[in-house]
Amino acid sequence: MNENSRFENVEAIFEGRLRGNQLMLSGKGLNPEEARLLWQAPKVQEVSWLDLDDNNLGDLGVKELIECEYLENVQYLNLNNNSLSDEALKFLAMAKHLGKLKRLHLKNNSIQGEGVIALYNSTTLTNLSTFQVNDGWTCKKREGWRYKPQA
Numbered sequence: 001m002n003e004n005s006r007f008e009n010v011e012a013i014f015e016g017r018l019r020g021n022q023l024m025l026s027g028k029g030l031n032p033e034e035a036r037l038l039w040q041a042p043k044v045q046e047v048s049w050l051d052l053d054d055n056n057l058g059d060l061g062v063k064e065l066i067e068c069e070y071l072e073n074v075q076y077l078n079l080n081n082n083s084l085s086d087e088a089l090k091f092l093a094m095a096k097h098l099g100k101l102k103r104l105h106l107k108n109n110s111i112q113g114e115g116v117i118a119l120y121n122s123t124t125l126t127n128l129s130t131f132q133v134n135d136g137w138t139c140k141k142r143e144g145w146r147y148k149p150q151a
Helices: 010-014 032-039 042-046 058-065 086-093 114-120
Strands: 022-024 049-051 076-078 103-105 130-134 137-140 144-147
Touching: 010 032, 032 058, 058 086, 086 114, 114 130
Parallel strands: 022 049, 049 076, 076 103, 103 130
Antiparallel strands: 130 137, 137 144
């Protein structure tokens, strides 16, 4: 880690944020370098609910995330507000270790559409049934797009 990192080790990231099988990292400002600690930690295998809302992963962070074999049990992944583009979604669409992923949240990112199509057509994310792209817009793969405005 460099001197700009706020976490000395992976245990500092997990501390107080692992609740059973849920890892709640919303709003921690994780950047790709800090997240790398997680992707190298076997303890992540216990996680089926991974909340990374409001961090700084960017496309590079997602590219590294999909290479993590320890994420094989993740069923819910929240990547809202992470400065992602369609490139990140294209990486996700090719993820080999997220085969159990059922639900994906992508709100408040700079997504134009190509990445959404890649997710919808993914041959590796066979269990992904629902993904949210913007407030109110949800894609259920078996039912198509649904729009329900947030009240």
